[in-house]
Amino acid sequence: MDNRNLQTPSQTIGPFFAYGLTPTQYDYEFESWVDNNMVADLDAPETIEISGSVFDGEGKTINDALVELWQDDGEHKLYGRFGTGTDEKNRFIFKTIKPKSVDGQAPFINVILFMRGQLLHTYTRIYFDDEANLNQSDKILNLVESERRNTLIAKKTEVGYTINIHMQGQKETVFFDL
Amino acid sequence: MSDIIQTGFDREIQPNYLYEGYKSTLLRAPTKPLIMPKKADLTLSGPVFKDFELGALDSDLTKNAVKNGEPLGERIVVHGKVTNEKGHPIPYTLLEIWQANSSGRYIHKADQHNAPLDPNFSGAGRCMTDAEGNYKFYTIKPGAYSWGNHPNAWRPNHIHFSLFGGDITSRLITQMYFPGDPLLEFDPMVQSIPLKGRDLLISKFDLALTEPDFALGFRFDIVLRGHHATPFENQ
Numbered sequence A: 001m002d003n004r005n006l007q008t009p010s011q012t013i014g015p016f017f018a019y020g021l022t023p024t025q026y027d028y029e030f031e032s033w034v035d036n037n038m039v040a041d042l043d044a045p046e047t048i049e050i051s052g053s054v055f056d057g058e059g060k061t062i063n064d065a066l067v068e069l070w071q072d073d074g075e076h077k078l079y080g081r082f083g084t085g086t087d088e089k090n091r092f093i094f095k096t097i098k099p100k101s102v103d104g105q106a107p108f109i110n111v112i113l114f115m116r117g118q119l120l121h122t123y124t125r126i127y128f129d130d131e132a133n134l135n136q137s138d139k140i141l142n143l144v145e146s147e148r149r150n151t152l153i154a155k156k157t158e159v160g161y162t163i164n165i166h167m168q169g170q171k172e173t174v175f176f177d178l
Numbered sequence B: 001m002s003d004i005i006q007t008g009f010d011r012e013i014q015p016n017y018l019y020e021g022y023k024s025t026l027l028r029a030p031t032k033p034l035i036m037p038k039k040a041d042l043t044l045s046g047p048v049f050k051d052f053e054l055g056a057l058d059s060d061l062t063k064n065a066v067k068n069g070e071p072l073g074e075r076i077v078v079h080g081k082v083t084n085e086k087g088h089p090i091p092y093t094l095l096e097i098w099q100a101n102s103s104g105r106y107i108h109k110a111d112q113h114n115a116p117l118d119p120n121f122s123g124a125g126r127c128m129t130d131a132e133g134n135y136k137f138y139t140i141k142p143g144a145y146s147w148g149n150h151p152n153a154w155r156p157n158h159i160h161f162s163l164f165g166g167d168i169t170s171r172l173i174t175q176m177y178f179p180g181d182p183l184l185e186f187d188p189m190v191q192s193i194p195l196k197g198r199d200l201l202i203s204k205f206d207l208a209l210t211e212p213d214f215a216l217g218f219r220f221d222i223v224l225r226g227h228h229a230t231p232f233e234n235q
Ligand SMILES: [Fe+2]
Pocket: A014, B100, B155, B158, B160
């Protein structure tokens, strides 16, 4: 690490981020500058809903996580965020579009997770179960042992896709060190 | 983006996912090894954030939630420079901040700490770095508060920060502390940081920034991972 400036250490987002980072979603007066609607036209035919829950090591849903989606297929560079504390089932819900395949890679969305109990955020990805061929040949997915690969693959629903994130346990989601 | 020299989390500075002193990590830290892709196989260019206007009072927490008077507590001004690991400034990147009031109470509905709310203070704000990577905001010095981690656990005074930089690897959420706080040595959050990095989150009192008859100045510089420029449209 020649001459580099030292990275500022990370600290937890804690339990009380909502009125600062997602105030409109949680009904605080401060206005959000970004939310879970990542596309302008929510009724466009290509708009999909991606939803799911985040589970802790005891299998309980986490109701104070902040989920961020970052996607970039060259054409659409999109960002959205949503806290898991307002949905009655503590799900995250996003409206976005499915990214395209870039250079033969399987299409995917980057996910950054923040929560109380995480001193450092975690990175994971969302792939899509109707892209079986591209998923099978994808370089990044192939870094993951085959039994765990399905933790990254969202299932098609009538309105989009659904995927659950497990922090620990048998179904522990694959996280990345980026 | 060929100018990216990407570095991972510096493990000599960054906390681990699992830290037993901070109980909530026990059920939330990944237990299996993380997957580390080759840098060449990653698409790192981030999204372009949609254009939005910062509100005129977004960076002045002493004014942005006033209902019927001024918030109670010590006014402070916090400034600093945001750079990458090479020391290059990161211009026009967003900082979001949130904190407790001067009594140590958050307006968050789930905060049960028995200290008064301040009707004229919300503790939420945001600001953008300028062309040289500098930022500045006004606020009230947050109070300490107790929490349930262990018996008689108290958080030192702190302000929560959220920053972007250029891509997903530069994303940072952290907390700024104040010099001389006696609670720092007892706080699991602070102690989770390896010794080499621990002082980096403690702001410095800055007499030159202190505004006469108005506010004490504190300096807090921030270094983000990753190496490329801002994705924000609204410079
Ligand atoms: Fe806090």
